[in-house]
Amino acid sequence: MAKAPQNAISPSRSEDYPQWYQEVIKAADLAENSPVRGCMVIKPWGYRLWENMQRALDDMFKATGHQNAYFPIFIPMSFLEKEAEHVEGFAKECAVVTHHRLEPDPDGGLRPAGKLEEPLIVRPTSETIIGATFAKWVQSHRDLPLLINQWANVVRWEMRTRLFLRTAEFLWQEGHTVHATAEEAIEETERMVAVYADFAENWMAMPVIVGAKTPGERFPGAVETLSIEAMMQDRKALQAGTSHFLGQNFSKAQEIMFQAESGEREFAWTTSWGVSTRLIGALIMTHSDDDGFVLPPRLAPAQVVILPIYRDDEQRAAVLEYVESLKSELQSQSYADAPVRVEIDDRDMRGGEKKWHHVKRGVPIRLEVGPKDIEKNAVFMGRRDESKSKGIDRAELVSSIGTILADMQQALFNRALKLREDNTTTITNEADFRKFFTSTDEDSIHGGFAYCHFADEESIEPLLKELKVTIRCVPRDNNDTPGTCFATGKPAEKQAIFAKAY
Amino acid sequence: MAKAPQNAISPSRSEDYPQWYQEVIKAADLAENSPVRGCMVIKPWGYRLWENMQRALDDMFKATGHQNAYFPIFIPMSFLEKEAEHVEGFAKECAVVTHHRLEPDPDGGLRPAGKLEEPLIVRPTSETIIGATFAKWVQSHRDLPLLINQWANVVRWEMRTRLFLRTAEFLWQEGHTVHATAEEAIEETERMVAVYADFAENWMAMPVIVGAKTPGERFPGAVETLSIEAMMQDRKALQAGTSHFLGQNFSKAQEIMFQAESGEREFAWTTSWGVSTRLIGALIMTHSDDDGFVLPPRLAPAQVVILPIYRDDEQRAAVLEYVESLKSELQSQSYADAPVRVEIDDRDMRGGEKKWHHVKRGVPIRLEVGPKDIEKNAVFMGRRDESKSKGIDRAELVSSIGTILADMQQALFNRALKLREDNTTTITNEADFRKFFTSTDEDSIHGGFAYCHFADEESIEPLLKELKVTIRCVPRDNNDTPGTCFATGKPAEKQAIFAKAY
Numbered sequence A, B: 001m002a003k004a005p006q007n008a009i010s011p012s013r014s015e016d017y018p019q020w021y022q023e024v025i026k027a028a029d030l031a032e033n034s035p036v037r038g039c040m041v042i043k044p045w046g047y048r049l050w051e052n053m054q055r056a057l058d059d060m061f062k063a064t065g066h067q068n069a070y071f072p073i074f075i076p077m078s079f080l081e082k083e084a085e086h087v088e089g090f091a092k093e094c095a096v097v098t099h100h101r102l103e104p105d106p107d108g109g110l111r112p113a114g115k116l117e118e119p120l121i122v123r124p125t126s127e128t129i130i131g132a133t134f135a136k137w138v139q140s141h142r143d144l145p146l147l148i149n150q151w152a153n154v155v156r157w158e159m160r161t162r163l164f165l166r167t168a169e170f171l172w173q174e175g176h177t178v179h180a181t182a183e184e185a186i187e188e189t190e191r192m193v194a195v196y197a198d199f200a201e202n203w204m205a206m207p208v209i210v211g212a213k214t215p216g217e218r219f220p221g222a223v224e225t226l227s228i229e230a231m232m233q234d235r236k237a238l239q240a241g242t243s244h245f246l247g248q249n250f251s252k253a254q255e256i257m258f259q260a261e262s263g264e265r266e267f268a269w270t271t272s273w274g275v276s277t278r279l280i281g282a283l284i285m286t287h288s289d290d291d292g293f294v295l296p297p298r299l300a301p302a303q304v305v306i307l308p309i310y311r312d313d314e315q316r317a318a319v320l321e322y323v324e325s326l327k328s329e330l331q332s333q334s335y336a337d338a339p340v341r342v343e344i345d346d347r348d349m350r351g352g353e354k355k356w357h358h359v360k361r362g363v364p365i366r367l368e369v370g371p372k373d374i375e376k377n378a379v380f381m382g383r384r385d386e387s388k389s390k391g392i393d394r395a396e397l398v399s400s401i402g403t404i405l406a407d408m409q410q411a412l413f414n415r416a417l418k419l420r421e422d423n424t425t426t427i428t429n430e431a432d433f434r435k436f437f438t439s440t441d442e443d444s445i446h447g448g449f450a451y452c453h454f455a456d457e458e459s460i461e462p463l464l465k466e467l468k469v470t471i472r473c474v475p476r477d478n479n480d481t482p483g484t485c486f487a488t489g490k491p492a493e494k495q496a497i498f499a500k501a502y
Ligand SMILES: [Zn+2]
Pocket: A083, A084, A085, A086, A087, A220, A221, A222, A249
C-alpha cells in the first residue's frame, strides 16, 4: 500500500472536517479562543485580512453613497421591548449590564455594586438605538434618504461557539438607512445584497447565490431578508451576508417620521444590512486545503513572499541585495488596481520550516531565491493553489505577476464554483430528498444544495428538523416556473434551496 | 457703542467657554449625546475626521513595527483582582455584565436572567486580558519584542461627561508591547510618546509638551507614564496621549515569562500607550473660533469645498461644468503627500446659509464660483483661518493649492504655539503661584502653564487642591537645572508644569 501523502494539517478535510477547520486557523495564526467564554482573539495575520476586507467593503459602501458614523454600544432594556418580534429574537442571548462599579467583598475579592436603574444590553445589533437617533435626525423628506454605516463589535450570547463562525463577540458592519418610500427602501435592500455578492465573488473568490429568506428564517422584525449563500467544502451552506427590508416596523417602534412634500407626517421606511468576521470563516472553508489556509490574492495581506536562501554571510549580502531589488520591481507592478504586496522573510529559520509557515498561512506566491537562481537570473516559484513549484525567469515573473495573481484568483473561484455545481441537484419528491440528505456513514460528508419547489414552510418543518436541513433561500434568478411541492405535492410557485447549514 | 460683530457661535469663547465648546460641536455636526447616559453618537462629519486620524496614526504604528490585533471586550472580574493598583484605578467606574439573558417579567416587561458565574467587566483598558493572552504567546526571547496595537471601544463609567473629552464609551487605540529588557521597554515607551507628539504637532497642528507624570498622576500600575500635554484656548491643559512603562508589574500579575538566551525563565517588561476620540475634543478647543470649527488641512475630510452660484438652469449647466473641471484639476494637485480632497456642494440652499454651513464645519478652503468669476477665469476664495475672502486667478489657485493648505496648517500651529507661549511663565514662590491661578473675576479665564521647581508631590497637594491646579508633567527637555521648591523652599531637581486641566 502506498504511503499517504504528507500534509501539513491533521486531520485532513475528509478525516474530520470540523477539526480540520480549527487546525487550519491554528496553523495559519488567524485567531484563538480567549479566556473569556465564547470570545475570540483575532491574531495579527487574521486581523490584517479583516482590515483588507473592511477597506474593500468600506469603499463600496462609500461609492453607493453611505457615510460612516458611530452609535453607543449599550441599548437600554426598554428599547428592546418596543418591537415585539425583535425582542423575541435577541433577548434570549445577550449580555446584560446591571451594575456600574465593583467594590471589595468580605472575602477580599470584588463584587458588583452601583445597581443601574435600568439594565443595559450590549448591542447584539443596533436597529433600536440607531432608530432612536434617526427619529431626531429625520424631520423632512429633504433629510432622506439617510444612508449610514457603522463598523462595530456586537455581542450575542451563543452557547456553542466556533472561531469566526459563531462567537459571543464579533466584529461587523451594520448599514442602517431611512427612505421616504417602500420602493426606495426595497431598492436599497437589493443594492446592498448585490454589493455583498460582488464582494464575495470578486474579492473572496467565493460564488454565492442571492435569494430571499422564507418567513421563518427572516431577521426578527424584517419584512424581507435577502441573503448571500455559499457552499463550503463539506457541502454545507453558509449565510455570508444579509440585507433586510424592515418596512415601517422599526420606524413605528422608534417613531421615525418625516414631513412629506404633501405636508403630511409619515412613517419612514428603513433597511439594515450586515456582514461580519464570519466572512473569514467562510473564506477558510471555501478555499483552504489539507496544507492549510489558501488566500485569494485580492485579499491577501501579503500576495508574494520572498524567501532568501544562503549559506554564509557573503552569500547573504548578495542574496539580500538581489531580493530587495526584486521586491521593488514586483511592488511597482499592479494587480486589481493596487500595487502588488510583497514581503521578504529573512528570519533565521530552517528553509523547510519557513516555507511551510507561509504555505499554512495561505500566501498566494512564494519565491525562493538562492545564489544559483541569481546566477541564472531566475527564481523558484510556488503557487499556493498548485502543488508543484517551478523555476521562472526573473523578467518574466515581474512582467506577469499581475496576470499570475489574477489567474489564481479566477482559479480559486472556478474551483469553488465547480464544487457547488457538482453538488447541486434538483429534487422533486420526498424519497430523493431523504436520500440526498442522509449519509450512509454517520461521519461522511453528504448532501449539498437541493433546488425544490415547496408550497409552505410550516408543513415541511418536521421533515426538515428530522434531517437537520434548512431552507437557505428562495433564489432571485431563474425562479419563475411553477411546480409542485416536493413534500406535499401542493402547487408551488417557486423553488428554494435546501441544505444543511452553518 | 459699536455693535458687536455677528458670529456664528453663541455664546462666544469669552462669554462662556464650556458652552461655546458644546455649540461648536453642534454647529459642526460632529457628535451628539445619545439616549444612553454618557455615551455619544459620533456623526458622519466627526467620524470622517476620526477615520483620518486613525489612518495617519495606524500608518505611524506600522512604520514603527506594530501589528494590529483584536482582543475580547469583556474582562473576567478575577483578572482585575490580580493587579492591586490597577483594580483600584479602574474598579470604581466600570460597566459590569452579570446576566446573559432577558426574560419576560410579570409586568409585561423584561428582566435580566441567566446569572453569570463570574461577572464580566466591559474593558476600561485591556492590560489584563491582553496580558493573559501574551502569557501564552511569549515563550522564548525569540518571540520578543511583541508589538501589538488594538483599535477598540472602551467604557469607563464617568459621572460627569462631556462630548469627546469625557464619555462613558469612547473609541481609542491601545498599544501593548512585551520586551526582554527594561531598556527596550523604556525605549518603546519613549518612541510611542514621540509618535504621539509628531502626530499632534504635524497633523493636528497642536503644539505639545512631552513629559513624565508624577507618581500621583500615573496610570494605575505603571512605573512611569509619559504624556503629551497641550494648552487649550481657555489656557487649561489637556492630556492628549499617554505612554506607560509598566515595568514587570503586569508581567508578574499575568505571568508573562520568557526563556532568556541564558536559558533562565524571566519575567518580561511591558508597555502600553493610547490615544482616543478625546483628540477630537483637543482639536476643537485648540483651533476653533467664534464662527465654529477650524480643521487643520492635513486632517480635514474635505480640504476644499466648491460652492457653485447660479440663477437659472442655463447658468447652472455652465457653472457646474466649470466647477467639475476645477475640482479635477485641484484633485490632481497634492498636499502632504496625498491628493487634495475636494467636494462640490450643489445642494439647493440659500448661498449665505450654505457658506456658513461649511464655515461652521471648519472646511479649510471655500471657493465660490459664479458666471462672473468664470468670465474672468477666477474664483472667490475664503480661507477658514482668515476673515476676508478674495478673488484669485484659477491657474494660480490650482498651482498654489498645496502651498495654501501647507501655509494654513503652519499658521494654525503658529497661532496655537503663540497662545501657549503668551500664557506660560516661570514661578518661584507661592504668592505668585496663587496670583497666577486665581482669577479676579469668578468667570474670567486666568492662569496658563506655570513652570515651577518642586520638591515633592505630597507636601504641595493641599495647595493644588485649593486652587484646582494639577501637575501636568515633568518636561523632558531643558529641565536639568536644580532650584528650590516654589512652595516649600526645599531643594528641587526638576521643574514641573502646573496648570488647571481637563
Ligand atoms: Zn421586530
